[in-house]
Amino acid sequence: MLNLKHLEPDKIILIGASTGGPGHIxxxxxALKPEFNATIIIAQHMGNDYIPSFIKQxxxxxxxxxxxxxxxKILLPSHIYVCSLLTSINIHSEGLTFLQNNYTESDxxxxxxxxPDIDYLYRSAAKIARQVSFxxxxxxxxxxxxxxxxxxxxxxxxxxxxxxxxxxxxxxxxRQARKIVPNIEILPLNEIIIKINQFGRAHV
Numbered sequence: 001m002l003n004l005k006h007l008e009p010d011k012i013i014l015i016g017a018s019t020g021g022p023g024h025i026x027x028x029x030x031a032l033k034p035e036f037n038a039t040i041i042i043a044q045h046m047g048n049d050y051i052p053s054f055i056k057q058x059x060x061x062x063x064x065x066x067x068x069x070x071x072x073k074i075l076l077p078s079h080i081y082v083c084s085l086l087t088s089i090n091i092h093s094e095g096l097t098f099l100q101n102n103y104t105e106s107d108x109x110x111x112x113x114x115x116p117d118i119d120y121l122y123r124s125a126a127k128i129a130r131q132v133s134f135x136x137x138x139x140x141x142x143x144x145x146x147x148x149x150x151x152x153x154x155x156x157x158x159x160x161x162x163x164x165x166x167x168x169x170x171x172x173x174x175r176q177a178r179k180i181v182p183n184i185e186i187l188p189l190n191e192i193i194i195k196i197n198q199f200g201r202a203h204v
């Protein structure tokens with residue numbers, strides 16, 4: 001039987017973004033305090049070939065380690081992960097681990113439109129939202145990816161934020177999230193940064 005009482009990490013921030021996202025994410029990570037102790041998982045729409053340079057850029061502005069998602073890797077507090085493909089979070093006997101599926105695999109039935117798929121990540125988080133505190137954020141982007149997953153996470157008790165129209169470069173994704181998630185909080189980027197630091201502050 002798994003001991004969920006002391007599951008680590010116990011606080012996870014999910015960030016979903018598309019068009020305009022890299023610059024916003026860069027600002028978010030640059031503003032993290034050294035004592036920040038939550039885990040961050042980033043789902044930024046982009047081709048796999050661009051992810052290594054994106055991670056390198058984020059590492060240059062951040063106190064905390066930024067690395068790519070690797071299947072079966074155990075999640076650590078105060079670490080930042082950048083996902084691709086179909087990434088999910090799962091409870092394992094040693095803690096929380098990632099599972100990453102390639103779109104060509106035949107062991108799932110899911111309509112995939114984006115790399116990475118934000119809805120897929122958020123829906124996996126919703127399944128364990130009773131054991132882990134989640135803050136799900138939908139930033140700037142074209143389309144609607146992330147809104148349905150954000151709704152699922154909210155329904156299971158996760159806290160959710162949609163970027164406001166005033167700071168989103170493209171308001172498609174956050175607008176759809178605001179539309180279908182009843183209790184979602186709406187904040188501009190500067191206030192999202194404050195909220196992230198508050199959520200991930202060190203335990204006292």
